[in-house]
Amino acid sequence: MTRFSFARWLGILIKEFIQLRRDRLTFGMIVGIPIIQLMLFGFAINSDPKHLPTAVVMADPGPFSRAWVAAMRNSDYFTIVGSVDERQATALLERSEVQFVVTFPPGFNRDLMRGKPPTLLVEADATDPMATGGAISVLNKLGAEVFAPDLPGLRPPAQPLVDLRIHRRYNPEGVTAYNIVPGLMGVILTMTMVLMTGLAMTRERERGTFENLLATPATPLEVMTGKIVPYILIGLIQVTLILLAARWIFDVPMHGNLLLLYAVVLIFICANLTLGITFSSIARNQLQAMQMTFFFFLPSMLLSGFMFPFRGMPEWAQAVGNVLPLTHFLVLVRGILLKGNGIDMLWAQIWPILAFMAGVLTIGLKTFRKTLD
Amino acid sequence: MDELVIDVAGLNKHFGDKHVVRDLALQVRKGEIYGFLGPNGSGKTTSIRMLCGLLTPDSGSGTCLGLDVLKDSAAIKRQVGYMTQKFSLWDDLSIVENLDFVARMFGMADRREAVDRAIDELGLGGRRKQLAGTLSGGWKQRLALASCLLHRPRLLLLDEPTAGVDPKARRDFWEEIHRLSAAGITILVSTHYMDEAERCHRLAYIAYGNLLASGTADEVVANCRLNTWEIAGDGIHGLAERLRQLPGIDLVASFGTALHVSGTDAAQLAASLQTIQAETGLSIAPVAPSLEDAFIHLMQHTADPLGH
Numbered sequence: 001m002t003r004f005s006f007a008r009w010l011g012i013l014i015k016e017f018i019q020l021r022r023d024r025l026t027f028g029m030i031v032g033i034p035i036i037q038l039m040l041f042g043f044a045i046n047s048d049p050k051h052l053p054t055a056v057v058m059a060d061p062g063p064f065s066r067a068w069v070a071a072m073r074n075s076d077y078f079t080i081v082g083s084v085d086e087r088q089a090t091a092l093l094e095r096s097e098v099q100f101v102v103t104f105p106p107g108f109n110r111d112l113m114r115g116k117p118p119t120l121l122v123e124a125d126a127t128d129p130m131a132t133g134g135a136i137s138v139l140n141k142l143g144a145e146v147f148a149p150d151l152p153g154l155r156p157p158a159q160p161l162v163d164l165r166i167h168r169r170y171n172p173e174g175v176t177a178y179n180i181v182p183g184l185m186g187v188i189l190t191m192t193m194v195l196m197t198g199l200a201m202t203r204e205r206e207r208g209t210f211e212n213l214l215a216t217p218a219t220p221l222e223v224m225t226g227k228i229v230p231y232i233l234i235g236l237i238q239v240t241l242i243l244l245a246a247r248w249i250f251d252v253p254m255h256g257n258l259l260l261l262y263a264v265v266l267i268f269i270c271a272n273l274t275l276g277i278t279f280s281s282i283a284r285n286q287l288q289a290m291q292m293t294f295f296f297f298l299p300s301m302l303l304s305g306f307m308f309p310f311r312g313m314p315e316w317a318q319a320v321g322n323v324l325p326l327t328h329f330l331v332l333v334r335g336i337l338l339k340g341n342g343i344d345m346l347w348a349q350i351w352p353i354l355a356f357m358a359g360v361l362t363i364g365l366k367t368f369r370k371t372l373d
Numbered sequence: 374m375d376e377l378v379i380d381v382a383g384l385n386k387h388f389g390d391k392h393v394v395r396d397l398a399l400q401v402r403k404g405e406i407y408g409f410l411g412p413n414g415s416g417k418t419t420s421i422r423m424l425c426g427l428l429t430p431d432s433g434s435g436t437c438l439g440l441d442v443l444k445d446s447a448a449i450k451r452q453v454g455y456m457t458q459k460f461s462l463w464d465d466l467s468i469v470e471n472l473d474f475v476a477r478m479f480g481m482a483d484r485r486e487a488v489d490r491a492i493d494e495l496g497l498g499g500r501r502k503q504l505a506g507t508l509s510g511g512w513k514q515r516l517a518l519a520s521c522l523l524h525r526p527r528l529l530l531l532d533e534p535t536a537g538v539d540p541k542a543r544r545d546f547w548e549e550i551h552r553l554s555a556a557g558i559t560i561l562v563s564t565h566y567m568d569e570a571e572r573c574h575r576l577a578y579i580a581y582g583n584l585l586a587s588g589t590a591d592e593v594v595a596n597c598r599l600n601t602w603e604i605a606g607d608g609i610h611g612l613a614e615r616l617r618q619l620p621g622i623d624l625v626a627s628f629g630t631a632l633h634v635s636g637t638d639a640a641q642l643a644a645s646l647q648t649i650q651a652e653t654g655l656s657i658a659p660v661a662p663s664l665e666d667a668f669i670h671l672m673q674h675t676a677d678p679l680g681h
Binding site for chain 2: 207208209210211213214216218
């Protein structure tokens with residue numbers, strides 16, 4: 001056997017560094033990925049979200065109800081977005097614009113004065129149990145703290161002052177699978193759609209077959225759409241598999257219209273395919289297309305509200321998250337499946353996906369022309 | 374018979390700030406085999422791509438099959454068969470699937486018959502389901518040729534079709550090219566091989582974007598105005614270096630047991646060779662310059678702006 005040669009070994013080492021330096025994208029990933037992960041895990045992600053938007057239905061304004069609202073605000077877990085009537089409150093919950101609705105019943109102040117515990121109804125959007133957990137546990141402790149100074153000695157401390165009724169809407173048992181399984185649909189679609197289309201185009205270029213394709217009378221539109229459609233079908237099959245599993249294995253409730261769900265899925269698939277095609281026209285080879293996909297996938301997983309509560313993130317991270325189609329898709333899927341939302345409730349989440357698609361398509365078309373000539 | 378299939382002038386193409394093709398003018402007659410020669414990176418592939426409508430020229434004008442090269446690229450593509458330098462059929466499709474796909478791309482009405490006929494002519498009937506990627510170099514080349522003939526083009530553009538193919542397959546390939554030419558198909562073929570260049574009816578020599586010479590092989594050689602002498606004998610070993618230093622000698626090429634010495638200045642060349650003969654006593658005789666001598670001469674006398 002040949003002896004280990006340090007000179008040879010050094011030669012291989014140097015060659016590897018030179019090649020690494022030439023491949024700017026890989027080099028960028030080596031530096032970029034740890035920084036992004038540090039930022040996301042260190043600053044953006046918070047599994048105990050605070051400042052959750054809360055609407056108040058106030059049927060009995062008075063000193064105690066005001067004190068209660070103030071105490072909620074002071075706890076840092078709730079941000080009171082305003083006073084609404086019951087109908088509005090339900091709509092806000094369905095559209096995921098608020099996390100909580102607190103309803104003060106008529107006679108709340110009076111009952112409290114008389115020593116009869118009034119009912120306080122708190123409805124929580126529990127589609128994501130993780131997002132509401134911390135806030136609910138704070139609510140339970142709130143009663144004693146708020147009124148103890150004002151009503152000294154009126155009650156034996158063991159008995160609660162307020163009859164707190166917490167309704168975990170849409171997911172009363174707090175089953176995480178109800179949240180994760182529909183969310184997984186979006187994550188899987190993001191991964192496969194972006195990656196598959198990214199690879200499909202770069203593969204032609206890498207193997208030189210793209211030139212042959214261009215030498216035929218086929219137009220760019222025919223090539224693009226012809227390559228995309230098979231992946232749309234694959235995406236729909238994936239969704240169907242996940243839905244079947246959600247229904248028969250995980251018992252996820254399905255309250256909404258499935259046709260509507262498929263329509264939303266189709267829009268989401270198209271947004272991801274557009275991104276994949278754009279990646280493939282920028283990437284020089286399959287490896288780069290894969291790296292770009294990963295670069296997009298990481299924030300999609302972490303900032304969309306799939307793994308960690310969206311409302312727990314600081315504003316800058318929410319702003320980034322709001323650009324990602326997955327963020328809006330998650331709200332849409334949970335809205336349709338768990339809340340039974342209809343089409344009128346969905347528009348607010350659909351247009352951001354369309355806007356993303358339009359933006360990416362513009363970039364994609366510009367770069368595609370360049371690669372042809 | 375003098376119908377021009379390709380007739381372009383002043384074609385230019387830039388990639389970034391690189392001027393890849395400079396004022397290319399080319400006239401190819403119907404049924405002709407036209408050889409396209411030049412060193413690597415000289416703009417041959419780019420020129421061919423412009424002719425078949427894959428690339429739009431930055432400037433210039435002309436026609437290909439009577440169609441405007443600037444405006445009618447879609448119509449040109451339909452009547453041209455283009456064989457790429459690198460094998461560009463799909464490795465993970467079988468022979469029949471590849472041909473069928475190409476036939477579909479050209480919207481052929483008699484697709485199945487055309488594909489079956491092509492496979493029969495190839496003699497690949499028994500292996501029609503074999504993946505193209507598993508074929509040998511020679512077979513890949515034959516399949517690629519068959520696929521660009523499928524839609525019965527009137528013009529074939531072949532970009533270094535025989536690179537990496539063994540001599541037997543190369544010879545068969547050229548027989549096929551001549552058969553096609555006899556059938557009235559015009560063929561533009563780029564190559565690095567001199568024996569292939571000599572098989573062409575007419576030639577063009579392009580270097581670093583400039584067209585340097587064109588005509589029949591004899592015309593190209595004659596236009597170079599080269600005088601070539603052959604030095605033979607046992608003492609030629611190590612002589613080439615010395616010869617290159619002498620005045621009037623532009624070119625020294627070694628051919629095993631002989632040296633070809635060429636120059637444009639006949640008198641000076643003869644004088645230098647006389648000195649050598651006096652010193653070494655080798656046999657020195659004038660010979661007709663070969664095409665290779667002419668091309669190497671052309672290549673050496675073109676400044677390479679890109680520093681190749």
